[in-house]
Amino acid sequence: MAHQTVKNGPVGSRDGQNNGVIEGVSSFGTDLATLAVLQMHLAACDLRESAGAAAPIVAGLTVFWIIAGASATVGLAGMALWLATILNIQAGIVMMVVALIGLVISGVAATLxxxxxxxxFAYFRRSQEELERNLAWIKTTLIHSGR
Structure with missing residues (x-):
């Protein structure tokens, strides 16, 4: 049996190669999990910043929508008074002008x-760019892992 040649190499070297592959896959899996956790933390941070920036704007929109609703009510009441008095009392016209000015101001403010x-919501661009870089890294790692 001493004269026979070993075709697949020593048994110990194959185990070493298998351990290297397993360690490489394990390391890649750990890196992938770490990237996922970091990406989630970045998205949560961006969400907090976006919510913080949007809160006063949403509050302002709410206030101006309330003013717009009140102005429309005053305008309708003014028109009713104006039609009822048929120019005997001019208070309705003043109410309509005030309501119109309130609607214009609310409309401009709401648009702004x-x-x-x-x-x-521009903060989420940071998360999106980081996700794109992470996906590019994963793709590169998978492409070059066989070499």
């Missing part, structure tokens, strides 16, 4: 606040 609200 909506624009600001869309900008407050």
């Amino acid at each position: 606040l909506v624009r600001s609200l869309t900008r407050s």
Whole structure:
């Protein structure tokens, strides 16, 4: 039996190769899990920052919608008074002008606040860019792992 040749190499070297592969896969899995946790932390941080930036804007929108609703009510009441008095008392016209001015101010303010609200979600660009970099790293690691 001493004259026979071993075709697959010594048994110990194959076990060493298998352990290296297992350690490589284990290391990659650990890195992948760490990236996922870090990505979740970054998204949570971005959500807190976006919510903090959006809270005053949402509060402002709520207030201006209330003012717009009240202005519309005053406008309708003013028109009713104006039609009822048929120019005998001019209080209705003044109420209508006040309601119209309130609606214009609320409309302009709401438009500006909506624009600001869309900008407050820019924080998520950071999470998106980091996710893209992480996915590129995973792709590169998988492509070059066989070499």
